[in-house]
């Protein structure tokens with residue numbers, strides 16, 4: 413495989429922000445100085461022990477890290493093969509992995525003297541995490557959200573408002589996450605002086621994909637250590653769900669150079685990966701193009717128009733994938749598969765019944781793939797999956813699909 417060409421998978425991106433043919437910095441001249449300032453500040457912070465000391469303190473006392481690595485015993489018995497462990501990032505404050513990254517970016521913003529934070533959000537999870545940390549530090553917070561999503565995700569809109577954020581419904585384009593991200597980039601250019609753009613996944617122009625990955629890598633670093641403690645060795649297989657790919661990169665990154673560890677990213681297969689394009693599987697059903705300042709695999713039609721896609725899970729509803737994943741796919745270091753809405757729903761219920769854990773629909777996709785492969789693997793094979801979010805936000809969606817009337 414092509415990966416034999418590389419001594420290490422952990423050195424990227426290069427100085428132009430490229431992971432092989434992917435990533436980079438495709439932005440307007442007006443945005444360039446902001447991006448360069450951010451890059452310089454991040455490069456400096458990265459080697460500053462004070463920066464990491466502040467992160468460590470807040471990860472521990474505010475977020476609740478380290479999250480447990482949990483042996484899912486009943487699930488393992490039910491599947492009858494490989495041993496399944498769950499990295500419990502759903503136990504974080506605000507219920508998902510998003511806050512790991514938000515903390516890093518907000519601490520950076522404060523060091524840069526920025527007082528106004530902007531963010532994009534789709535389902536609202538990144539918006540809630542950003543509003544939360546802004547409240548914690550007394551910063552002004554503006555969240556761009558597609559008008560369509562504002563309607564669909566009312567509880568998260570209210571949460572953000574309770575936390576003091578201004579939520580701006582975006583009506584351009586089709587009023588979804590892609591358009592919200594475009595409007596946030598426009599806001600940034602207009603309000604250069606006091607504004608910091610906090611991106612929620614491993615996308616956007618360099619240095620965002622690498623920076624967000626670095627902040628989320630706390631997941632994989634902890635998992636490595638915890639697995640050594642529990643089993644005295646590394647896992648055989650890692651599995652994580654992919655929207656933009658930040659929880660997955662966070663788990664995968666510290667294991668990239670462990671050649672014996674298989675790495676699997678699970679995309680949202682929606683109604684199935686075929687010509688109808690009713691899915692969000694950028695790698696399985698898309699091709700390379702440029703969106704939001706980087707080159708990566710995207711859902712697009714024959715004319716290169718970006719498609720919206722579909723997934724039962726609002727958090728996986730992004731038409732692209734982080735550029736590092738595109739590179740890991742092309743080098744063969746990681747494998748990408750798709751799981752449909754109905755497979756994710758079945759895994760959601762399996763997790764509730766066997767482990768007493770209500771997962772978010774996003775990691776239910778990862779679990780569905782675990783349920784697919786575990787039965788055929790030997791009992792001494794260890795799988796570690798990222799349970800990156802809890803399901804409170806999804807119970808209405810699940811109730812509707814199961815035909816359960818919440819009002820009765």
Ligand SMILES: *Cc1c(COP(=O)(O)O)cnc(C)c1O
Pocket residue numbers: 508509510537538612613614653654655656657658659660727728772774775800801802
């Ligand atoms: C936002 C979100 C995702 C998708 O984002 P990634 O960047 O791919 O991690 C997945 N799971 C949960 C719980 C989320 O909130």
